[in-house]
Every structure is written in C-alpha cells, then in structure tokens.
Amino acid sequence: xxxxxxxxxxxxxxxxxxxxxxxxxxxxxxxxxxxxxxxxxxxxxxxxxxxxxxxxxxxxxxxxxxxxxxxxxxxxxxxxxxxxxxxxxxxxxxxxxxxxxxxxxxxxxxxxxxxxxxxxxxxxxxxxxxxxxxxxxxxxxxx
Numbered sequence: 366x367x368x369x370x371x372x373x374x375x376x377x378x379x380x381x382x383x384x385x386x387x388x389x390x391x392x393x394x395x396x397x398x399x400x401x402x403x404x405x406x407x408x409x410x411x412x413x414x415x416x417x418x419x420x421x422x423x424x425x426x427x428x429x430x431x432x433x434x435x436x437x438x439x440x441x442x443x444x445x446x447x448x449x450x451x452x453x454x455x456x457x458x459x460x461x462x463x464x465x466x467x468x469x470x471x472x473x474x475x476x477x478x479x480x481x482x483x484x485x486x487x488x489x490x491x492x493x494x495x496x497x498x499x500x501x502x503x504x505x506x507x508x
Contacts, residue, residue, distance in 0.1 A: 372498060378415025379491040382408055383484060390480035416440065455479045 459475025
C-alpha cells in the first residue's frame with residue numbers, strides 16, 4: 366500500500382473481486398473443486414486488499430487500534446447481512462423449497478444468479494472508487 370497508494374490498491378482489490386465473482390458466476394459445472402476454490406481465493410485476497418486499503422489509509426498511529434476494531438465490527442455486520450441477503454437471493458433464484466432434494470441444475474442457477482448480483486454490486490463499488498480518483502485531494506495541514 367505504501368508503494369502503490371491506497372486508491373490503486375482499493376481499485377485493484379475491487380477489480381480482483383469482480384474477476385473472482387465473475388468466474389464463479391460463469392463457471393461451468395465441469396472444472397470440479399479447483400474451479401470453485403481458485404475464484405474464492407481470489408475473492409478473499411482481493412477483499413482483504415480492498416478493505417485494508419480503504420479503511421486504514423490516513424489513520425494516525427494512535428487511532429489505528431480503534432479503527433481496526435471498527436473495521437472488524439463492520440466486517441462482521443457486513444458478513445452477517447450479506448450472507449442473509451445473498452442466501453435469500455440464492456433461495457429465490459434456485460426455486461428450491463427443500464435444498465436436500467433440489468436438482469443440481471436449480472442449485473447451479475441459484476449460484477450463478479447470486480454471484481451475478483455480487484458482480485453487479487462490486488462493479489458499482491468499483492465505479493465509485495474510480496470516480497473518487499477524479500475528485501481533488503485536500504491539501505495537507507500546515508504544521
């Protein structure tokens with residue numbers, strides 16, 4: 366982050382998330398476990414890169430502990446909310462009342478729709494991050 370800057374790292378993280386979610390959204394059923402694990406690794410690493418760059422930038426050393434705690438709280442809230450909402454999207458898209466007896470095709474459709482929505486949400490965040498590059502930066506305080 367020190368070398369490339371927080372904005373570039375945020376944009377890189379969001380772009381990686383788009384790639385990983387897109388791979389899960391468009392993946393055929395044939396690549397096996399690796400076809401799911403590799404995109405999930407990409408999403409996870411990209412998310413960590415995005416969140417660290419977006420939040421820990423411009424935080425004074427004496428405030429990093431507090432900000433880190435707030436980051437963990439927001440991460441947990443986002444995880445719980447996102448899992449609930451995306452679980453509901455998956456259930457609606459797969460049209461399966463009972464997942465233990467759901468057809469594999471229905472589960473695949475539910476997964477694709479869920480990750481397509483995830484791609485759309487991350488693209489919105491990426492557009493916002495790219496638009497923020499055009500905003501003028503405030504001058505540093507005079508000491």
